[in-house]
Amino acid sequence: MKNKYVSEILNEYEKLRENAKTEQEKRINEIYEKIPRIREIDKEISSIGFNIATSVVSKEIEDIEEYIKSQKEKITDLKIEKTELLSKYGYPIDYMDIKYKCKKCKDTGYINNKFCSCFRQKLINRYYQQSNLNEILRAENFDTFNFEYYSSIPYENEPLSPRENIEKIYAYAVNYTKNFDKTNESLFFYGSSGLGKTFLSNCIAKELLDKGKVVIYQTASNLMDIIRRCRFEESSNHNELNELLECDFLIIDDLGTEPVTPYSYSELFNIINTRILNKKKMLISTNFQLNDIIQNYPERITSRILGHFTLFKFYGEDIRIQKKFKK
Incomplete structure (x- = not known):
């Protein structure tokens, strides 16, 4: 690419x-x-x-x-x-x-046989366009992340308060982008909707794009649509599938919204497994809890997630609801 x-x-x-x-x-x-x-x-x-x-x-x-x-x-x-x-x-x-x-x-x-800064900027701009995140990253990045939506009060049976938990995940994400080239680690964000999983995914994406990395963001549902087109429609752009496999960082958002079929499971496994084998990093986010993942997905997918991803649980009060009431 x-x-x-x-x-x-x-x-x-x-x-x-x-x-x-x-x-x-x-x-x-x-x-x-x-x-x-x-x-x-x-x-x-x-x-x-x-x-x-x-x-x-x-x-x-x-x-x-x-x-x-x-x-x-x-x-x-x-x-x-x-x-x-x-x-x-x-x-x-x-x-x-x-x-x-x-x-x-x-x-x-x-x-002097090295890329000029103007060339690097053109390359980064291309990566932004490819990522599907060009506009949203102006608003959602590490600088605009707001911890105020996370309570400092203990939450259910969790060892950390929502604020302590998100501060820990945030710090990990910042460090992850700084040391991106030194690790083969992939990330898995899980927890109820409205807790900042997609926002923090976007923070990571922007930081990597600004470093000149090729980042692609797709929802799980869109991902399956792209794969289906590449497999079955002659007029489709088959490079799309290669780009999903070869980009530096693939973000699969909203795992669990894709069609529940043996075919979608097979293709999802192929994407995850191929990238693991090729040492290509990923971030997968889902509104499912871990038990839901284990119950709803075949063992070969869950084993890859549990064995090759660092897991982060998001919890607390729905930020979207908080914003609505503040209005």
Whole structure:
């Protein structure tokens, strides 16, 4: 997937350079029309440059260094005259220069054989679009997470209060994103609806996307729809399935909302198992409790979840209801 995006972006840069060259030629022609002397100056500079190169190759001039020095002084004088003319006619002195979108890499995408920051940003933007989270992550991220919705009062038979529990999960999530490349760990969020599972999933997604990771978010129901299309519809984009298998981080939200069929179980297992085998990390969230997962899913799925994911239980009062009453 990354190679596809890199190729697309490099094509964009090529078009940017072509456009920059076209626009420069328009500006040059404009100046030549309005200030004919500048056309003459450019021709003189070009001619002097050619003469210098010819003289170096032919070795006909006795004191070549003195000759080159005198010719360069002529070029300098001509350039000064050119800038003075541009200023006189109200043009910026760099008006005839090529204008790149990125001055650092000159729209190549590279600086010293490394990606320019503008290239990395384009790549990150692509990942955001691919993730299906582009808009929501502006509102849901680590900076906007609100602990006030979680009570500090002990909750049922849980060892920690809802506030203590979510603070612990939050800290774990922050650390997880910081050390993402050092672990093969996947995460499993479970608990009743309205407790921040999806919000915290989005926090993790944004942090990883900003690090240049390929993150894809899908609900379990949408995931099954994508797989069905890829398997049975000739017109479908089969790359979608590969992207689900190969992205750096796959988020499957609302496990339990997908169709309950042997086929959906089989495909869900294939996704989870393939990513585990390929050391590709995941985050799965569900409104089910662990007992519900064990009762509703085949053993080969539950064994993968229980054996290969770090489990986090969310509990407390429904945040959506709290927000509604606050209004």
